[in-house]
Amino acid sequence: MELSFIIEKFILITVIFLVSLGIAAYSTLAERKIAGYLQDRVGPNRAGPGGMFQPLADGLKMFMKEEIIPADANRFLFIAGPSLALLTACIGSAVIPWGQDMVIGDRIIPLQVTDINVGILYIFGVVSLGVYGLMIGGWASNNKFSLMGAIRAASQNISYEIPMGLSIIALLLVTNTLSLKEISEMQHGGNWNILYQPLGFLIFMVCSFAETNRTPFDLPECETELVGGYHTEYSGFKMGAFMFAEYLNMFVASAVMSTLYFGGYNYPGMDYVNGLVGPIIGPLIGMAVLFAKVFAFIFFFMWVRWTVPRFRYDQLMNLGWKVLIPLAIANIVITGIWITIYDKL
Amino acid sequence: MESLSNRKKVLDQKPMNFWERLYLPAIFQGMAITFKHMFKKKETIFYPEVEREFSENWRGLHSLKRDEQGRERCTACGLCALSCPAEAITMIAAERQKGEENLYREEKYAAVYEINMLRCIFCGLCEEACPKEAIYLDGPIVKSDYLRKDFIYGKDKLVEEPLKS
Ligand code: SF4
Ligand code: SF4
Numbered sequence: 001m002e003l004s005f006i007i008e009k010f011i012l013i014t015v016i017f018l019v020s021l022g023i024a025a026y027s028t029l030a031e032r033k034i035a036g037y038l039q040d041r042v043g044p045n046r047a048g049p050g051g052m053f054q055p056l057a058d059g060l061k062m063f064m065k066e067e068i069i070p071a072d073a074n075r076f077l078f079i080a081g082p083s084l085a086l087l088t089a090c091i092g093s094a095v096i097p098w099g100q101d102m103v104i105g106d107r108i109i110p111l112q113v114t115d116i117n118v119g120i121l122y123i124f125g126v127v128s129l130g131v132y133g134l135m136i137g138g139w140a141s142n143n144k145f146s147l148m149g150a151i152r153a154a155s156q157n158i159s160y161e162i163p164m165g166l167s168i169i170a171l172l173l174v175t176n177t178l179s180l181k182e183i184s185e186m187q188h189g190g191n192w193n194i195l196y197q198p199l200g201f202l203i204f205m206v207c208s209f210a211e212t213n214r215t216p217f218d219l220p221e222c223e224t225e226l227v228g229g230y231h232t233e234y235s236g237f238k239m240g241a242f243m244f245a246e247y248l249n250m251f252v253a254s255a256v257m258s259t260l261y262f263g264g265y266n267y268p269g270m271d272y273v274n275g276l277v278g279p280i281i282g283p284l285i286g287m288a289v290l291f292a293k294v295f296a297f298i299f300f301f302m303w304v305r306w307t308v309p310r311f312r313y314d315q316l317m318n319l320g321w322k323v324l325i326p327l328a329i330a331n332i333v334i335t336g337i338w339i340t341i342y343d344k345l
Numbered sequence: 346m347e348s349l350s351n352r353k354k355v356l357d358q359k360p361m362n363f364w365e366r367l368y369l370p371a372i373f374q375g376m377a378i379t380f381k382h383m384f385k386k387k388e389t390i391f392y393p394e395v396e397r398e399f400s401e402n403w404r405g406l407h408s409l410k411r412d413e414q415g416r417e418r419c420t421a422c423g424l425c426a427l428s429c430p431a432e433a434i435t436m437i438a439a440e441r442q443k444g445e446e447n448l449y450r451e452e453k454y455a456a457v458y459e460i461n462m463l464r465c466i467f468c469g470l471c472e473e474a475c476p477k478e479a480i481y482l483d484g485p486i487v488k489s490d491y492l493r494k495d496f497i498y499g500k501d502k503l504v505e506e507p508l509k510s
Contacts, residue, residue: 304372
């Protein structure tokens, strides 16, 4: 392994890490702004021009708050919970291909931290690890509301992972690969997977709402019933870590959805533009396009949050087990039949 | 029985049809409504810069009035403090000296007059109790502050500006 390779990866990782942190921070502002606009208000607008520095002010406030660890809480696990949530939220973005390979001189620099051939499974694993943070945090708080929230988080994630996995299987039937890079490349030229898997996408999206604990599936933190759910006992920076992890998860989920179903960094007329601007700027434009898709998804997440009320717990379970799983299985069968017929033709 | 208000509505609990059970059409409908609201005129009033209009009988910050000759009307009778349900008012009375007739209308006046704005509920009972028409709640919204002690308003903040002549 040469030095330049390490430097290259190091820069890429740092940039992606900082960008995802920045996006997560500004998602908090965007959430409040969008909530305001959807409710005929204007949202925070005092810190800096148009409220630009609100995330910094919020972060500062979180840091300055008193750190309270409840007397009977398990100190180690209490701190481990939010750390784990934050960690797993951060590592999800490692396998996402942010753009086409960049060519500088005779070096080819892939805009992806690592292209493992089981990329989707990796994301799956990381996302399901995320729930451990909530579970550990909720359990360690020694508080019945936290415990309820943690249990809900766990059972919700388990139930929604199944239809999510099944919807992915249908996608894999179409793409024949687990590598996110190859999936992105296959969608080149407007050949987006959403055209082949509309139902699969719908199921995947509903499940990612549940996996990221966003409304209408935010039962783990459900303020109206459980005070704050799994983070009832948390304050200060640890509370901030949980919040931050939620927004990071949303960012990763948006990136995964854009990559799997909406063509990733591909956009119509890509080859023409690449021919015009060359192999360095071209991939960067692709990256910008991917980010535009991601932002659109993040907006969608927020839009749904401020429109749809929270599900009741039994409704949530009914939806997961009695609607989404049969739908996902039907989707696999239909896709399989369709592919067989298509091959025969 | 006949409904008096005419607003009674009979709800029919018919089972949901297929599209309603899908939820999705209803969700899209809702999302269209919220999206429309993004472009509506915002209701926000940017408070310190813009103040909304208050009604005529709005009760705000108290002011201690002066009479036509610019003398303080309050005679420190304590009726306002007595009537106050929130125990927000305290005062120390003093006797008017010779030569102070242009400052105080009555022979007794309030040397110290304090209202604790954190206790006050702006009910206006002090205004009603006052026999000298010396106190009115005709000011603006009480300003926010950082320390509790800064919410105790003394005569420097309560008494009206002296008459200009
Ligand atoms: S407005 Fe009511 S509460 Fe306030 S000082 Fe007057 S009597 Fe007391
Ligand atoms: S404000 Fe009126 S009621 Fe209160 S002490 Fe003065 S004169 Fe008496």
